[in-house]
Amino acid sequence: MSASPRPEASRSLSRTGIDWGSSLGTAVSLAATVFILLILFVILGNVVIHGLPQLSWRFVSTIPKKDFFDKDSAAVLPMIVGTSIRVLVMTVFVIPIGVTTAVYLTEYARSNSWYTRVIRAAISNLAGVPSIVFGLFGAGFFVHLIGGGIDDIIGATSPKWGKPALLWASLTLAVMTLPVVIVATEESLRAITPGLREASLALGATKLQTILRIVLPNALPGILTGGILAVSRAAGEVAPILFTGAAYYLADLPRSLNDQFMDLGYHTYILASQAPNIEKARPILYGTVFVLLLLTFSLNAVAIFARARIRRQMRSGH
Amino acid sequence: MKKNLLVIAASLISAAQVLGGSITVKGSDTMVVLAQKWAETYMQKNPGTKIQVTGGGTGTGFAALQNGQTDLATASRPIKAKETENCIKAFGKRPTEFKVALDGITLYVHPANPVTQLTIEELEGIYTGKIKNWKEIGGPDLAITVYSRENSSGTYEFFKEHVLKGKDFAASAQTQQGTAGVVQAVMKDKGGIGYGGVGYATGVNRLKIAKIKGGTYYEPSEEAVLAETYPIWRYLYIYVNPAINSGEISTFLKWVRGEEGQKQVSEASYYPLPATLRSQ
């Protein structure tokens, strides 16, 4: 691909007056940008306009009884609880593993060794695996192999762990969001100037001490950003939990990690596709979507602006 | 290492878990609302019992029944031989079948459509694509749009086997997720026809159906379904492992098939069992 300018560019040199081609090009690309932002605002605006009026204390604080397609008994407390717990449990697993991997990649690995290359390839592939495939994997690996294995070990007569459950859904999501945490952490580890590490080593600290006391505390904002991004990505995912733990309906809140759970995203799908009367279910659907968006979006917004700040610091740091 | 951690966590949590006198119900998504109605009413009468209802699909219900994940499996179709086999392999016995309700499949058309009745044969023609215009069956000169359910739904399978006699739906058939989608589409389409449960038919006309040409046309009413004169209907089932069909579970199943349970069936827009099939 040659990077030499095309003839038109040089021709315009001799032209005087307004450069219509350039103005038009700029205008079109600006219009595309505005259009994309418009899509964002239309979706958000639509959900807020129709969803906000549906919100009531009862809606978010009770368990739906009898019929969740019915306006009077529809409520989302168990879904909020289910979604929250599953992302929390996921975080407990994904943050330590993701951060450790990022530490290995930035502090220990040599960037050109084959092992590092394979890890990087694995991470980027993991990021691209379709979410429904994670669902199949979670059902086969976590639910049947590990869950079933635990049942064998504890000698359960009926499945206690070898069935879809909160824990398995969380672990499936942890595998899925691993790349998010690794990439964000790595970015923040790299933003720390080598001088800091050198100073620590010069004072006699070992490498491990330097990582634990100097590098990681300095990278904390980035690690948090990664965690938040992972959580916001996972909170809205439905496909990976279809076969690993989400329930259509439960009369109770989950009480242990081997219970199934109701989920905001899955519930949105049910309301959108299975309602006996679409018109009647529409406001409930909007209300549920609003709550889901509120959850994922507040997390996302925090992560994006935190990352923007870190990047700015990084730039000024060099 | 992860596995070891899991085992420790698992044993800790399972030690802390309390096993109460509870019944789990799992299976057909069609029946979740009905099962939930049963559960709620039963729990009000018997506060000591906890009933947990989940959907997931009829197949999921049978799989769960087979490996003991659920006590009762709800089903919108009878168990398949393969599934019975799996149950025998798992617990040595065939699961016990209980018919718990009747469901009439209703045909919907646009309110402005003058056609009010069809035979099964004509339906087959419409749904396989042989009949393409309403005028062929005494209606206006208007192309027929065929609406069908998702091919994973029990209703779809039933319609395919009982109305189309195993033939494939016309390629032009429009698939909708859920019966409500079908109703809504028909409501907006003058040439549309769709099928689904009787409780959904708001804003559309319900067709009278005759078994054969020249036969009597019947409304999908409770009487016609019970008398088996309305031709397209099916049973809804609950299956249970006979080894655990005692105590609380047995009581609940009797109650479901008794007067009070059947009252909930009507409320959920299905048809209650005839007296001969009810529990005494």
Add this chain to the structure above:
Amino acid sequence: MTESTPEQRGVDRDWSGIRRAANFRPVEWLAEKMIQGVSFTAIAGVFLIFLFVGKEALPVFLGQTDSRLIQPIIPSSEVAKVKPEVLRQYLGLSVRDFAAMDQDTLKELMQVREEGAKDIPEYARSDPDSGVNGSGWRYLIAPHQWSGNEHPEYIWQPVGNIQKFNIIPLFLGSLKTTLIGLFFAVPLALAAALYVSQLAPVRVKEWVKPGIEMLAGIPSVVVGAFALLVLATWLQSIFHYQVRLNAFVAGIALGFAVIPLVFSIAEDALTSVPKSYVQAALAVGASRWQAARDIVLPAAIPGVFAAVVLGFGRAIGETMIVLIVCSAPVMSWNLFDSARSITTTIAAEMGELVPGSPHYRILFMLGTVLFAVTFLTNLIGDVVINRLKRRLEGKR
């Protein structure tokens, strides 16, 4: 695979040098090994996914599934006469289970088989296709003239007595929705990336970029619900097609999900083109737009290509949007017909089938294929981006 920056390489050199100089410290050594061990998780993840999804699909790949309606029957009265090994295989039992079973249970199992065969309605039994194994490779990919059809056809009808598992309509559905999505998303995202990276004032850029990234934060199930409730109605009133929910609506909604991804990657690639290129162009009198279009864009073209490839991977793997918007496995290139994608099929049908059945295995096979496709697109995307960055850095 993101290439390390020069600063990073500097860090590496420093660290490894220090490691070699230091005395042997057991704690340090152990920690390093443990950290290295944990980093293996990502590799294990990919490997296990392939293993566990592929394992369930293996019988399909090997042609060992059998979905024939009419299966050979051994009468239950002959339970004592049949050779144990034949009986074990007939009933599909493991050696351990078979040994644990008594005669009565075996007989019961055989009876169930017989009854199942008896329950097949006459119209299905007499169907010429009742002996066809629809889960064989030939029927999975090639069209077949099923009884009642006038031509050989591609049919996905996994439910019913005679199961038809042709996967071509599903691939078509995936391709159709994905391509519509890309045709909609790529031009928009590229134009926006060009604007944000080259033309926009810094203040605008700082607001627009997070804004577009926020679009990525909308869960796909929400995009699906929006498409169902609002977008479908709008598009129908603009284009006046007959069926409200179709591949076109699903494709546009997929586009919403793909835009932020394509934008991010393309913007990244465009920004990584050295500023000196632009400065040189401006110095000889080109406008900013000319510099962006004629200098920066061609230099970053591999990155743009990678963005499209990765966008393709994202779109073809998306589940919930297509699941909510449309779902019929129609064999048609018409954009305004319904479509059923591979992902949708897995999500919708998994709950209704018998685990271990041919249908179940075929869904896992579809999952494996999907995994392979995205694996490939990722690989291509990564390689291209790396080459580009190395080249641009080398030129600097």
